[in-house]
Amino acid sequence: MLIKRKRGWELPESAVTPEHIYLNRRNLMKAAGGGLLTAAGAGLIAPGFAAAQQDWGTVRGASEGDPTADLYPVTRNPAYTVDRPVTDAEFATTYNNFYEFGSHKEIWRAAQDLEIRPWTVRFDGMVEEEREIDIDQLIRAMPLEERIYRLRCVEAWSMVVPWSGFQMSHLIDYARPLSSARYVRMETFLDPDMASGQQQAWYPWPYVEGLTMDEAMNELAFMVTGMYGQPVTRQNGAPLRIHAPWKYGFKSLKSIVRITFTDERPLTFWEEVASNEYGFWANVNPEVPHRRWSQARERDIATDEMIPTQLYNGYAEFVEGLYENRQDEALFM
Ligand SMILES: Nc1nc2c(c(=O)[nH]1)N[C@H]1C(S)=C(S)[C@@H](COP(=O)(O)O)O[C@H]1N2
Ligand SMILES: [Mo]
Numbered sequence: 001m002l003i004k005r006k007r008g009w010e011l012p013e014s015a016v017t018p019e020h021i022y023l024n025r026r027n028l029m030k031a032a033g034g035g036l037l038t039a040a041g042a043g044l045i046a047p048g049f050a051a052a053q054q055d056w057g058t059v060r061g062a063s064e065g066d067p068t069a070d071l072y073p074v075t076r077n078p079a080y081t082v083d084r085p086v087t088d089a090e091f092a093t094t095y096n097n098f099y100e101f102g103s104h105k106e107i108w109r110a111a112q113d114l115e116i117r118p119w120t121v122r123f124d125g126m127v128e129e130e131r132e133i134d135i136d137q138l139i140r141a142m143p144l145e146e147r148i149y150r151l152r153c154v155e156a157w158s159m160v161v162p163w164s165g166f167q168m169s170h171l172i173d174y175a176r177p178l179s180s181a182r183y184v185r186m187e188t189f190l191d192p193d194m195a196s197g198q199q200q201a202w203y204p205w206p207y208v209e210g211l212t213m214d215e216a217m218n219e220l221a222f223m224v225t226g227m228y229g230q231p232v233t234r235q236n237g238a239p240l241r242i243h244a245p246w247k248y249g250f251k252s253l254k255s256i257v258r259i260t261f262t263d264e265r266p267l268t269f270w271e272e273v274a275s276n277e278y279g280f281w282a283n284v285n286p287e288v289p290h291r292r293w294s295q296a297r298e299r300d301i302a303t304d305e306m307i308p309t310q311l312y313n314g315y316a317e318f319v320e321g322l323y324e325n326r327q328d329e330a331l332f333m
Contacts, residue, residue: 073229164226
């Protein structure tokens, strides 16, 4: 199967990238041509990238005293950027979905109750060896980079965020799954005393999400540990969340404590709540409406501008190939 797609580095980036970074990229390209750049080579990008001063607005609920604060900002990977301005941090950190802390958008203060240390992540199921690992050990073992990604919620709002973290494929290598594993199932914490939303018994806590192994290995799938050049805030899913930007936002699970490799498709949180409205695949498609509203356009949460939604949220060239042999599936709900 030969897939012709534009590589990330062929995308126009001048729209959101300050000129000195853009120019630096040419040195990067030279390095790539000279064979200096490997797949995990984000760390090789000229130091000038990380030094870039950005005015991205105020991060609310910044994780003060976060033991990983010294790691940020991290080097930007210029292969992942978008043709839309970065969303002011004030909006991205005060307009959230995190049902563990309430079923409305204004949960950012309540989410400060989230205790982010000590925090461990458990790897189990079809792995060579089940393990539980301390979050700081994990974060410090991974090659961190910054990527500017779109996020499109199924509720038809969207934003653009500079996330920091590491490619999910590195996490999978680290977890050492068996070749028989077909899905990655991810789970959020369960602690109704800490997270009052979890006292609402009609939701199937804890929040669970999942990807197929090939989706999880796709270069776009990203484990988030930071945002706007700082550790990720509690309301945005500290200390570890995923972002799969070609899918609706509900696939991007926050505050992960457990990662299970399995050969059974996981039943996800929203599927369990309403399987006729929210499916497993949940790929963004402007032409497939939600049962109760159109998905053709989306509202930018900072400007309220209505903009056209793109197939796979603008990432078709990266992910189309994943679905060539899955056309009989409900890929867009
Ligand atoms: N654990 C958990 N993860 C979650 C959610 C949630 O309620 N709980 N909401 C999801 C939804 S619907 C969206 S749109 C995004 C929102 O991410 P943001 O608050 O960083 O914008 O988080 C996703 N991850
Ligand atoms: Mo969402």
